[in-house]
Amino acid sequence: MVFRSPFPDVEVPDVPLHELLFADLGERADRTALVDGMTGAAMTYAQLAGAIDRTAAALAERGIGKGDVVGILSPNTPYYAVVFHGILRAGATATTINALYTPDEVAHQLSDAGAKMLFTVSALLPNAAPGAEKAGVRDVVLLDAAEGYPSLGELLTTTAPTPEVAIDPAEDVAVLPYSSGTTGRAKGVMLTHRNLVANVVQCMPMLDVHQDTRILAVLPFFHIYGMQVLMNMGLNVGARVVTLPKFDLAEFLRVIAEHRTNRVYIAPPVAVALAKHPLVDQYDLSPLEVLFSGAAPLDADLAGVVRERLGCRVAQGYGMTEMSPVSHTIPDSMPDIPVGTVGVIVPNMECRLIDPATGQDVGVGERGELWCRGPNVMKGYLNNPEATAATLDDEGWLHTGDVATIDENGYVSIVDRVKELIKYKGYQVPPAELEAVLLTHPQIADAAVVGVRDQDGEEVPKAFVVRQAGVELDETGVMSFVAERVAPHKKVRVVEFIEAIPKSASGKILRKDLRSREKA
Incomplete structure (x- = not known):
């Protein structure tokens, strides 16, 4: 269907x-x-x-x-x-x-x-x-x-x-951001000019962004979300885009108050600060009209707390680098859509829900892997036909790796993932990359990484480690080793030592078995 x-x-x-x-x-x-939020x-x-x-x-x-x-x-x-x-x-x-x-x-x-x-x-x-x-x-x-x-x-x-x-818009690659896609190490995502142009105009009927809109751009432009939704969609309509080089709560609040930014895009960790931090009460945030969350799921209860405290509308959407990135969003014209969903499908896109076990389409109210097709879907992964074929089929359907449902109103909810990718504060953390780093440690015999929830509900990388015989490696040693070799958002934050990594007959890590240990 x-x-x-x-x-x-x-x-x-x-x-x-x-x-x-x-x-x-x-x-x-x-x-x-454009305005430099730090200097004006x-x-x-x-x-x-x-x-x-x-x-x-x-x-x-x-x-x-x-x-x-x-x-x-x-x-x-x-x-x-x-x-x-x-x-x-x-x-x-x-x-x-x-x-x-x-x-x-x-x-x-x-x-x-x-x-x-x-x-x-x-x-x-x-x-x-x-x-x-x-x-x-x-x-x-x-x-x-x-x-x-x-x-x-x-x-x-x-x-x-x-x-x-x-320039041939349909063929010539405009940008090459890197994404882990549904699994594995980061790959170059070939997005053509047409892909980017399509997603800008696809979102126009959905998002009430115009020349009087003032956008706070703290989400990084190197990420497809910042690049397209903040920078390019804003510039397309003559909006004012106010940049910040990194998230600092005091600076973030100051810019909203001083530059009267009325549309602010965030990732969910920022919503936690806006809901709880006392500093929020010290700034005039009355200009803020819409707080839009993306890059990772936003908890509906948290969204409600933020909405009540700031007096603004809170919305969210869904997408992937491979889709330039937006495929679903809560439109500004449909404010009653529950924030627990990611809204409706954007124009010019088709979606299917596929039962991962049977490969058959499922219908309204049933769970299935979300497949998407449209003019915003990538050309493929750079120099990686195998990864491209595993994600993008011959009929143009992008297999997102996310499990979703759609209700009778057409509202889509992301409910699970069949893919392995960890999303830490909106950043992608591919387990395979961390496993490769861990296996270079001379005292580690084997390792696997999965995402687990910390006490704040944030998904973090957890390493399951098999020590070499006779060594005394501890959790701190493992975490320090990885931290010295990766970007801060990729750090291993939990370590558990086990006797053996569960694997299939073909040698594939059985991550479900590792996750089940968390629930036991």
Whole structure:
């Protein structure tokens, strides 16, 4: 059974993303596009579009063009939008890198993506520089400045012509974010210009975002949620996007009060602070109209507490990097949809629910793996046909790995996961990656990682470890070993020592058996 949106399909323009956003600024030209929430420095739409063109020209001068990949390793800043769209304007592909990555993780993504150049900031040079060197990336440009490195400011002074590049929106890859998908190590997700353009216009009837909207952008632009829902959807309608480089509760509250941001996007851990922290009462949050949660499930009771305390509407949606990312959302025009659901299907998408045991479609009220198809679904995983085939079938259905239900009103709820991926504070943590790190420890014979709930209800990585015979390795030693080798959000936070890792006859880890130990 195929389920569709209650909203009619929308027309998807056959243009590159930068043309959709900046080809005709009209009355937006003199309006403020981006504001640095830390300093108050602002950039109009005309200034933004001009800087994008100059960046594209400078990239062309450096030999960057169609088919090339450029990395961005930076926290949120107005200049992130400049380099992101400058890369696309030059015909190249942007690979956005987690700002918390270690040198080895930076190197892996740059190498795997085949990047020729990296944009970063001086504060991240301790990780960016060795990562770029290991990946063989020699051209490193800073969004700010540091001795020995060219700066974006210098690139913007070029007088070279803006390149004219023929882009096929349906085929040419615009961005290459990395996702673990339904399982395994992070993979490059090939999102075309059409994928991104489609999802921007698919969400237009659902989200009441317009030129008077003021968006607080603290969720990172390197993540598809921040990139598309905050940055690109905001810029598409002439909204004002106020950036913060990281989440700090006091700064977050200050920006809402001072910049009167009326639409704020968060991940669920922020909702916990908004519900409980006494600091919230010290700021005027009356401008806030909509608090929108994504990246991980938001508890309905928690949403209710936040709604009552802040006096704003609370909503959530669902998506994946592989879907550019939004497939479901609670529309602003349907405020009575329960927050415990992820709302309804967006226009131009079809969904099915498949019984994982039988492979058959199930209907209203029944549980099944969510499959999605639409113009926003990725082209595939970079240089990984096996992973692509396991996630995206021949008929274009993306197998999400999430178990869902749909009720008689068309409201979709995510109820479980068939995939192994751990979601820690909205960040993806692939168990296979942590297992690979653990197995490099000389005192560990075998290991497996699953997600468990901590005392706050947050999903965290738990390692089941088999010690080598005769060693005295403890929990602290295991956690410290992993912490030194991965980004902070990937750290193992619980350790249990066991005699053997349960595995199938084919050698696959039986994670259900490990999870059942938690319930025993």
